[in-house]
Amino acid sequence: MSDAYPREHCSPFTLLQLATTGLDSKPKVRTIISRRANGEREQLSFYTDVRSEKVVEIEQDSLWR
Numbered sequence: 001m002s003d004a005y006p007r008e009h010c011s012p013f014t015l016l017q018l019a020t021t022g023l024d025s026k027p028k029v030r031t032i033i034s035r036r037a038n039g040e041r042e043q044l045s046f047y048t049d050v051r052s053e054k055v056v057e058i059e060q061d062s063l064w065r
């Protein structure tokens with residue numbers, strides 16, 4: 001990080017765009033909040049609103065199982 005934006009001012013949350021296929025088989029892009037990534041285990045931990053339809057659609061997408 002540069003001195004212009006010190007590390008202590010960085011948020012532990014990062015907004016990402018996640019593209020998957022919806023239940024209607026059409027592509028959809030959703031915003032998620034990334035918490036951590038583990039390259040060795042190929043895992044991404046993220047937060048989203050559980051009331052959103054994207055939760056069901058992400059669970060149904062075979063890439064995320």
